[in-house]
Amino acid sequence: MKVGLFVPCYVDMFHPETGIATLELLERFGLSVEYPVDQTCCGQPMTNTGCEREAAKTEELFVRNFEKYDYIVTPSGSCTNQVRHNMTAIEESDAVKHVRSRTYELVEFLHDVLKVDAFPWAEFPHRVALHNNCNTLRNLRIASMTERREEPFSKPKALLKMVKGIEFADLTRPDECCGFGGTFSVFEEGVSAKMGQDKVTDQLKSGAEYVTSSDSSCMMHQEGCARRMGANLKYIHIAQILNGARA
Amino acid sequence: MTAELHEELTDPNADQLDHGAASSRPLKSRISEPQPRGAKVHGNRPIDQSEAANRFIAATEHEAMHDARLWDLRQKRDKEMHGIEEWEELRDLASGIKEHTLSKLDYYLELFEKNATANGIKVHWAKDGAEHNAIVLDILRKKGVERLIKSKSMLTEECGFRHFMAENNVEVIETDLGERIQQLDDEAPSHVVVPAVHKLRTDVAGVFAKTIGSDPDNADAHYLTECQREATRPLILSAQAGMTGGNFVVAETGTFVVCTNEGNADLSANTPSLHIASIGIEKLIPGLDDLAVFVRLLSRSALGSPITQYTSHFRGPREGGEMHVVLVDNGRSERLGMEKFWRGLKCIRCGACMNTCPVFRRSGGLSYGATYAGPIGLIIDPTFNVHKYRNLPYSSTLNGSCTNVCPVKINIHEQIADWRKTLAGEGEISPVKKVMMKAAGEVLASPVVYRASLPLGRSALRHLPHFMLYNKLNTWGRKRDIPETPKQTFNEWYRKNRKQQAEGGKS
Numbered sequence: 001m002k003v004g005l006f007v008p009c010y011v012d013m014f015h016p017e018t019g020i021a022t023l024e025l026l027e028r029f030g031l032s033v034e035y036p037v038d039q040t041c042c043g044q045p046m047t048n049t050g051c052e053r054e055a056a057k058t059e060e061l062f063v064r065n066f067e068k069y070d071y072i073v074t075p076s077g078s079c080t081n082q083v084r085h086n087m088t089a090i091e092e093s094d095a096v097k098h099v100r101s102r103t104y105e106l107v108e109f110l111h112d113v114l115k116v117d118a119f120p121w122a123e124f125p126h127r128v129a130l131h132n133n134c135n136t137l138r139n140l141r142i143a144s145m146t147e148r149r150e151e152p153f154s155k156p157k158a159l160l161k162m163v164k165g166i167e168f169a170d171l172t173r174p175d176e177c178c179g180f181g182g183t184f185s186v187f188e189e190g191v192s193a194k195m196g197q198d199k200v201t202d203q204l205k206s207g208a209e210y211v212t213s214s215d216s217s218c219m220m221h222q223e224g225c226a227r228r229m230g231a232n233l234k235y236i237h238i239a240q241i242l243n244g245a246r247a
Numbered sequence: 248m249t250a251e252l253h254e255e256l257t258d259p260n261a262d263q264l265d266h267g268a269a270s271s272r273p274l275k276s277r278i279s280e281p282q283p284r285g286a287k288v289h290g291n292r293p294i295d296q297s298e299a300a301n302r303f304i305a306a307t308e309h310e311a312m313h314d315a316r317l318w319d320l321r322q323k324r325d326k327e328m329h330g331i332e333e334w335e336e337l338r339d340l341a342s343g344i345k346e347h348t349l350s351k352l353d354y355y356l357e358l359f360e361k362n363a364t365a366n367g368i369k370v371h372w373a374k375d376g377a378e379h380n381a382i383v384l385d386i387l388r389k390k391g392v393e394r395l396i397k398s399k400s401m402l403t404e405e406c407g408f409r410h411f412m413a414e415n416n417v418e419v420i421e422t423d424l425g426e427r428i429q430q431l432d433d434e435a436p437s438h439v440v441v442p443a444v445h446k447l448r449t450d451v452a453g454v455f456a457k458t459i460g461s462d463p464d465n466a467d468a469h470y471l472t473e474c475q476r477e478a479t480r481p482l483i484l485s486a487q488a489g490m491t492g493g494n495f496v497v498a499e500t501g502t503f504v505v506c507t508n509e510g511n512a513d514l515s516a517n518t519p520s521l522h523i524a525s526i527g528i529e530k531l532i533p534g535l536d537d538l539a540v541f542v543r544l545l546s547r548s549a550l551g552s553p554i555t556q557y558t559s560h561f562r563g564p565r566e567g568g569e570m571h572v573v574l575v576d577n578g579r580s581e582r583l584g585m586e587k588f589w590r591g592l593k594c595i596r597c598g599a600c601m602n603t604c605p606v607f608r609r610s611g612g613l614s615y616g617a618t619y620a621g622p623i624g625l626i627i628d629p630t631f632n633v634h635k636y637r638n639l640p641y642s643s644t645l646n647g648s649c650t651n652v653c654p655v656k657i658n659i660h661e662q663i664a665d666w667r668k669t670l671a672g673e674g675e676i677s678p679v680k681k682v683m684m685k686a687a688g689e690v691l692a693s694p695v696v697y698r699a700s701l702p703l704g705r706s707a708l709r710h711l712p713h714f715m716l717y718n719k720l721n722t723w724g725r726k727r728d729i730p731e732t733p734k735q736t737f738n739e740w741y742r743k744n745r746k747q748q749a750e751g752g753k754s
Binding site for chain 2: 009011014015016017019020023035037038040041045048051054055056058060061134135137138146147149150173175177179181182183185186187188189190192194198221223224225227
């Protein structure tokens with residue numbers, strides 16, 4: 001199984017440690033993982049703003065970078081959703097179809113494809129609040145949502161439960177969007193920041209020391225709000241916890 | 248500051264109030280923050296929703312009350328949903344019935360007209376708001392009506408009905424309490440079900456003091472309601488005509504159904520002998536069995552109550568009276584032909600998408616500057632005026648909560664994204680967005696340009712990539728800290744630490 005690693009632009013720039021943890025974690029399972037060095041972005045900023053045409057060349061580049069792999073894995077559900085459901089600016093060739101159907105968010109790849117049942121190296125004796133990105137939750141269906149009448153399930157929680165010493169902090173509005181929303185965070189800055197502050201307040205009330213998520217983008221926004229509010233919360237990507245990060 | 252709320256709403260251990268208790272129990276009045284007003288409307292200029300939203304957020308008491316009140320409705324809705332095992336099946340059924348009816352709308356409309364006429368109802372057809380208003384005015388003039396009482400109707404808001412009637416010297420009295428508050432304040436409803444939900448009780452006390460002479464310092468809900476009742480009852484009793492909307496129109500029986508909690512539709516319909524119902528053509532359903540599905544979903548989705556207090560079936564005029572139904576198109580036929588957007592016509596106006604929308608709860612419904620606010624508004628409003636409402640589809644994080652609470656399964660968040668594409672394709676996009684996205688598209692399409700644009704080793708503002716900055720202002724950093732820039736990107740780390748693979752991964 002040949003795996004291509006996609007490291008989203010903001011992870012590459014601001015959270016290289018998330019990319020490193022994802023790579024090392026996949027390698028722990030004996031996979032041959034490659035990171036195509038000419039990659040940039042999935043095209044989501046343009047597509048989400050409605051500028052599909054402007055996304056076409058970025059999408060083409062994405063497909064050129066990743067068409068040779070059996071699976072494409074990325075530590076971002078939001079980018080996965082873009083590739084799987086919204087990468088429609090370019091013609092649907094066999095290569096495009098292959099890339100779109102073979103792109104997985106890290107948690108669902110570990111849970112559904114590798115069916116991992118233990119992380120013997122992982123220990124995280126802390127109180128942790130889990131945040132699910134909205135695309136990851138409602139479009140990739142990584143967990144059950146409170147809006148629907150369905151059996152409760154959570155793939156990220158199922159994986160985190162295998163980590164020694166971890167304790168979960170419950171939020172009062174676990175499914176509420178944190179207000180990042182990609183370009184929404186700059187175009188609609190006031191509402192975005194208010195939503196972020198409310199999310200941080202909920203996290204604080206839960207007694208969490210750490211917040212974790214399979215999406216760095218939401219956490220970058222939440223962390224920005226938390227710091228400005230002087231809130232004592234730490235943000236860590238789920239890949240780092242599963243890879244055995246020790247606080 | 249904390250919001251003015253019932254203790255039960257803030258104390259997690261207390262029993263939650265039901266809808267009736269929450270809306271009627273008096274609270275101690277202690278603040279009087281001025282009410283933030285809605286979006287500024289300048290003719291046909293695009294509405295700036297975020298400007299109005301920012302003013303709503305700055306009114307912290309209003310915003311906190313609004314968010315908590317609507318979130319409470321969402322939670323009550325969830326509780327009702329869990330009480331019904333077949334909830335998701337009901338949603339499928341409701342969606343299917345609506346899609347079926349919409350796909351054969353001409354057939355069902357004619358069937359309704361035939362059966363309603365047989366029941367003694369006079370059926371009228373209006374292609375737009377102006378025609379609707381003219382038809383109603385004509386009916387009223389023939390009967391010499393000077394005063395009309397009416398229950399809540401979003402359709403009449405679309406038609407600008409109240410203002411039209413005022414210009415033609417017909418006095419209109421709203422009988423829904425929330426709608427009456429809005430009428431007296433000369434404001435549009437901010438929500439399809441709870442039209443004055445953006446107002447604090449102190450705001451209402453202010454409006455009533457000015458318009459019906461109540462005590463401006465008494466914001467007790469019982470007192471205010473009683474004052475309104477005393478002021479309005481004589482007007483209702485002397486009105487010569489009553490008007491309602493219609494939640495469902497049953498083709499097979501030629502009847503229509505109005506759902507309210509205050510019984511005000513019955514008051515409007517039954518007090519005078521002339522009853523006019525204004526109804527959008529998308530409200531058709533085939534038969535009474537279908538109605539049962541919607542009655543189970545409507546109030547549970549809207550307010551988290553099992554059923555509306557009143558579900559009134561109107562079958563024909565009473566003896567000596569007249570009943571008219573005005574079926575209004577006002578853009579609906581055109582919408583039905585829009586491949587990506589016709590499903591918005593399934594909407595039963597429950598407001599569940601508004602209650603769950605994190606943007607709506609923090610912005611207030613008037614910030615949208617349009618008849619329909621919140622998620623459903625974002626996908627309906629541009630069908631009325633693409634230019635004026637072109638910014639609205641951006642007032643969403645595309646989080647998808649709306650789609651999943653919708654009782655008729657409208658793919659709201661997908662349509663919001665589709666509207667962005669459609670509007671940008673038609674050139675209806677703000678120049679700032681267009682320029683930024685064109686630049687981002689160029690940079691991200693080229694690994695070399697992209698790598699060169701990265702902000703390593705610089706300070707503060709320049710740390711953010713272009714698409715995260717807005718004009719020359721540091722929009723990100725106004726209320727949020729900017730992430731620290733690490734010493735090296737992942738790409739650089741990889742080239743150093745995985746030299747061999749880095750060669751293999753070149754495309």
